Structure formats: structure tokens, C-alpha cells
Amino acid sequence: MIVVHHLNESRSQRILWLLEELEIPYEIKPYQRDAATRLAPAELKEVHPLGKSPVITDGDKVVHESGAIIDYVIRHHGKGKLAPDPKSAEYDDYQMWLHYAEGSAMLPLMLFMYVMRLGEAGGPLASRIEGEIANHLGYIDASLEGRQFLVVDSLTGADVQMSFIAEVAKAFGKLAECPNLVAWLERLHERPAWKRAIERGGAYALGR
Numbered sequence: 066m067i068v069v070h071h072l073n074e075s076r077s078q079r080i081l082w083l084l085e086e087l088e089i090p091y092e093i094k095p096y097q098r099d100a101a102t103r104l105a106p107a108e109l110k111e112v113h114p115l116g117k118s119p120v121i122t123d124g125d126k127v128v129h130e131s132g133a134i135i136d137y138v139i140r141h142h143g144k145g146k147l148a149p150d151p152k153s154a155e156y157d158d159y160q161m162w163l164h165y166a167e168g169s170a171m172l173p174l175m176l177f178m179y180v181m182r183l184g185e186a187g188g189p190l191a192s193r194i195e196g197e198i199a200n201h202l203g204y205i206d207a208s209l210e211g212r213q214f215l216v217v218d219s220l221t222g223a224d225v226q227m228s229f230i231a232e233v234a235k236a237f238g239k240l241a242e243c244p245n246l247v248a249w250l251e252r253l254h255e256r257p258a259w260k261r262a263i264e265r266g267g268a269y270a271l272g273r
């Protein structure tokens with residue numbers, strides 16, 4: 066049985082959604098962020114030394130890092146669902162999105178979140194960060210032009226992985242110029258598996 070070590074209001078929500086899409090039985094071990102610091106509790110370090118979420122256990126195997134977890138779950142338990150044929154050109158795109166989400170797209174959004182806390186002192190960095198956010202969101206929005214999903218005509222792990230970028234961008238009010246991203250995110254949120262994952266995972270303000 067896969068156990069999802071699930072931190073409230075976090076990237077692990079998309080792992081619950083993935084498992085719901087695949088209709089795989091799983092258990093949730095919940096962890097609560099510290100109300101003041103928003104950091105994960107120390108017990109999460111007992112699962113993996115980084116103490117970050119998501120992290121899953123599958124028997125003796127511990128897998129951390131969202132993109133690696135999505136890849137692992139789909140390869141080991143997906144029964145051919147939610148990923149293109151590994152020999153296809155689409156698979157290369159699928160891999161690109163799995164890596165791109167946390168490797169590139171998330172960085173300016175995280176910088177925005179931290180630099181905002183500096184108030185006026187963060188001013189000199191603001192235009193560079195805003196420019197990079199617009200660059201990345203513009204790229205994703207253009208990639209969704211005329212498409213229902215990022216890679217093929219149906220949902221893949223790439224959509225699951227990239228959904229968190231759109232949720233964070235929306236929470237920061239950055240989607241005004243991204244109609245394709247907004248429509249895609251709304252479609253994802255209408256999926257029954259998404260709704261089941263929200264019911265199981267608990268409060269998730271980001272996904273509104």
C-alpha cells in the first residue's frame with residue numbers, strides 16, 4: 066500500500082489527485098504546517114532527511130520530489146495510464162514538463178513569495194522576478210493554445226505535475242494574461258478524481 070506523507074496546503078495534494086486518477090488504494094499520513102513559520106513538522110524528517118512533502122513510501126521504498134514520485138507511481142502502478150508510450154515523441158515532452166515544473170517554472174514564483182516578505186527592501190528584485198514569472202507563465206499559456214491538456218488529448222502526469230504551478234500563480238494573482246492556463250486549471254478542477262483528492266486531503270485553499 067502506498068502511503069502519502071501529506072502536508073496540509075502543499076504540493077502533496079497533486080499526489081493524492083494522481084492516485085485518485087489511477088484508482089490506486091493509498092493511505093494518507095497527515096502532517097500540519099507550523100502556523101507561524103509554515104514549515105513542516107520535524108516528524109517528516111523521520112520519513113526522509115529533507116523533511117519536505119510530498120514524500121511517499123511504497124513498502125520499503127521511499128520516494129521524494131514531486132516529479133520523481135509522479136514518474137514512479139505511473140511507471141510502477143499506472144498500468145499504462147497517464148503517460149504516453151515511452152518510445153513516442155510525446156514521451157519526451159511529458160518528461161520535459163515533469164522536470165520543468167519544479168526545475169524552472171516554480172523558481173520565480175518562490176522568489177516572489179519570499180521577496181514579498183522583504184517589503185520595500187525587495188524592490189530592486191521585483192521587476193526581474195515579475196519578468197521571469199511572465200516569461201514562464203507566457204510559455205505555458207502558449208503551450209496550451211488550442212489544447213485540452215499539455216501533452217496529448219487526455220490527462221497525463223505532466224498535467225498533474227504542472228497544475229501546482231498554475232495554482233500558485235493564481236493564488237498570487239498572476240494569471241490575468243493567461244486565459245489558456247485559467248481554462249485548463251478550471252477543467253482539471255472539474256475532474257471527479259480531483260474532487261475526491263480534495264475530500265481526502267482536507268482544506269486546500271490553493272485549489273480554489
Ligand SMILES: N[C@@H](CCC(=O)N[C@@H](CS)C(=O)NCC(=O)O)C(=O)O
Nearest residue numbers: 075076104105117118119130131167
Ligand atoms: N521540489 C520539491 C519541493 C518540496 C517542498 O518544498 N515542499 C513544501 C510543501 S509545498 C514543504 O515541504 N514545505 C515545508 C518545509 O519546507 O518545511 C517537490 O516538488 O517535491
